[in-house]
Amino acid sequence: MVGLRLMMLTSVLFSTSLHSGATEAAVLQQPPIATFKSGIDLVQVSAIVRDKKGRFVQNLSAADFQIIDSGKPREISGFREDLTGVSVALLFDVSGSMEARLKDAREAASHLLSWLEEDRDEAAVFTFDTNLDEVMPFTMSLKTLPDRLNSMQPFGATSLHDAIAKTAQKLADRDERRRAVVVFTDGNDTASRLTPPEVSAIASGIDVPVYIFGIVSAVDNPTAEISATTFERSALTGPLADLAHWTGGHVFVSSGPAARSNAARQIVAELRHQYVIAFESSGQPGWHSLEIRARSKDLTVRARSGYIAGQSRPIS
DSSP: OHHHHHHHHTOSOOOOOOOHHHHHHHHHHOOOOOOOTTOOOEEEEEEEEEOTTSOBOOSOOGGGEEEEETTEEEOEEEEEOOOOOEEEEEEEEOSGGGTTTHHHHHHHHHHHHHTSOTTTOEEEEEEESSSEEEEEEEEETOOSOOTHHHHOOOOSOOOHHHHHHHHHHHTTTOTTSEEEEEEEEOOOOSSOSSOHHHHHHHHHHTTOOEEEEEEOOGGGOTTSTTOOSOTTTOTTSTHHHHHHHHTTOEEEEEOSHHHHHHHHHHHHHHHHTOEEEEEEOOSSOEEEEEEEEESSTTOEEEEOOEEEETOOOOOO
């Protein structure tokens, strides 16, 4: 039963459409959008491809993919797999509920930084409780966390959803790299204005996958044998898991050093194997459900599940 539930938690694609409220919030929250001189608005989508054994698939071409936009096929206008490096925003929950877990969160982030390459990757560090704070701007060769994180004392309420949306927007102008927000949290949110669907619309609008790195004890880990928390009651499943999957990201729940190390390695590996696909935006305004398929039935694609027409970012 645990294995079946774990498969449900880590399913690679949600194709759920968002409500109109998410669309309205995303339009209000979106950063300024660059456009081509020709006036053609291209939707940019990062996609990860795996075979039946879960292995990354490389060296595909645009002809190997299909784009389904609100049920209609779209022609691919741009295709890249040669982006120069990774740009990752590390987002730490420093609210009161993380008091006993912040050390584990720092360890997980250190594992992730160890997998970045000094000559081409960059990272930034942010913290949040009810407000977002930039601890370290985007920096090349960042291998250790700022000393400030070692002395920080978690306190206060949690605006998790709001912080994810604001951090995703910090990545909007770093589109020459493979981008992601990685959130280190126990999943609790007590003070956000935005809902998970609204946040996923904002992040999807700038093609930033959100990875949730769940930092919990084994007894609170719904995937652990000794867990006293069910999948239905865990803060790391349900709407928060939906948020990650809608953006093309993923949820990892880690209770020990080995699991944290493996999750960090997998996040960086996924970013390194992204394809970037572009197509011309629909002229119909509003939210569009989106599905990226591989023509081969032996391959599975994970990508964001939609976009807002008129709010897309073209590939240069």
